[in-house]
Amino acid sequence: MDSAEKTFNGIPIEAIINPSKDNPVLVERISRRKVKAPELAIVEPDPEWPTHFQTFRLRILAAFEHHDPDTGIHHPSGPQEAVGVRVSTINHVGSTSVPGLSAKAVVDIDLVLSGNPLTDEPYYVPRLEAAGFQFLLREPAWYGHRFFCASEPMSCNLHVWGPNCAEVERHRIFRDWLREHEDERELYARAKRECAAAARENGEVMDVYTSRKNEVV
Structure with missing residues (x-):
């Protein structure tokens, strides 16, 4: 098998099928939510979810534009602020991105920044915070x-990544698979309801709900 056959959309297949595990011990807490996240409840699909995603998407794009006070023109922020840091993709992922799938009422978004930007927090963090x-x-x-996270017009989880991220590709593949396979979509919906019910009954946190659900994923 040549190198072209060992990648998918430029991402090594090995990295996609064998993801890195997130270690809670290594998580760096920046702040606590100012607005409480929605309760762990699986609700019927809402046709407004894609509309809310577009609202967040436009808000993110606007946050990375630069306004020239002399010309009044908006254009991507220039190299004087952060060389090469631009919005690469903004993807609606998670269950609210799949038509007909029951979900927690939370829009999940993958924001991929170009270059090698994640350490350039002084550039992108204030922009995103100003955008809500x-x-x-x-x-x-x-x-x-x-x-x-954001709370208006609905709860939103915003995940920021660098380029060529295997986890971003995994999210996209899973979303597209569920969109195209009704039987798998129904299986996943049942599993989520059961896992959410078990988590509520046992007083479990969100991470435990996610671990239960991952057996089906």
Whole structure:
């Protein structure tokens, strides 16, 4: 098998099928949520979820634009601020991105920045915070993940990644698979309801719910 056959969308297949494990001990807490996250409840799909994603998407894009006071023109922030740091992709992922799938009422977004930008927090963190996203967690050992949240117009989890991230590709593959396979979508919905019910009954935190659900994933 040549090198082209060992990658998928430029990501090593080995990295996709054998993901790195996030270690809670290595998570760096930046702040606590100012607005409480929704309760762990699986609700029926809402046709407004994609619309809310677009609201967040436009907010993120605007946060990375630069306004020239002389011309009034908005354009991508220039190299004088952070060389090569730009928005690469903004993906709606997670269950609210799959039509017809029951989900927690939380929009999940993968924001991929170009270059090698995750350590350039003085550049992108203030922009995202000004756009209404609160910086919660830093996970340098897990793909350099940075985690933000927002609460308007609905709850949102914003995941910030660098380029060529296997976890981003995994999210996209899983989303597209569920969109295309109704039987798998129904199986996943049942598993989520059961795992959420067990978590509520046992007083478990979100991480335990996610671990239960991962057996089906």
